[in-house]
Amino acid sequence: MTGTLRNSRTLGLFDEILHSPDCRAQAVEIVGRGIAAQARCTISVLVEKEQAWPPGQIETVILPEAAIRQAVAYGERLMELGAIEDDLEEVWCSRQSGGSDNATFERALNDIVARLDAWPHSAD
Template sequence: MTAKPEIRGSQMLGTLDQILHYDNTSLRAVELVGRGISAKARCTFVSAEDKTRDSSGLSHAERMAAVDKLIELGDLEDELEDLWQQRRADELTAADFDAALQDIVQRLEAWPAHLVKP
């Protein structure tokens, strides 16, 4: 089994880097990769900050919801990897890839909102 590329321990950043450096990456995909990198960084920072908060007052349901959100982030990472594998295998057109990438990036951008406290 081939190890998946990572950047600073992040499979998602490794995949985004591969997309960025692929010969047939559209300009739209380059823009989306940039947004994806920014969104992933925000998720990392917000998650790290959240780990330092006192969670002793959270209910069981709130803790389970937080676990579900972490699983969702992992699912986004897997979805991006699957999408990238399909594109590299020419199973998707550039336009279909860009549309699916946009959907993933938008969900990644929205992901940490549940952790941000006013």
């Protein structure tokens, strides 16, 4: 992973896939959708974090039960996003090691991008 991509494991993996000598047009299209989905996920995380915990208030407020439930749900959604990233890495490592052919890899990549695109609603 290079430069600013270090801030996003998912984008770094997508970058590696795109720059792979085996990358076919189908994978480029899927990765493009994945990059768009990842951008939406990042914005969702930032917006939800800002709404749930306005700057300076978290230290001064005793969290009521509803806020605790909201924080737990937020954490669960982040864990789901992490699981999607883990699966992307696993599929990519399998492809790099020769454990899957292009068609199998592209199907798995498409499934992962569909999950990423459905996030965070898939956790609800």
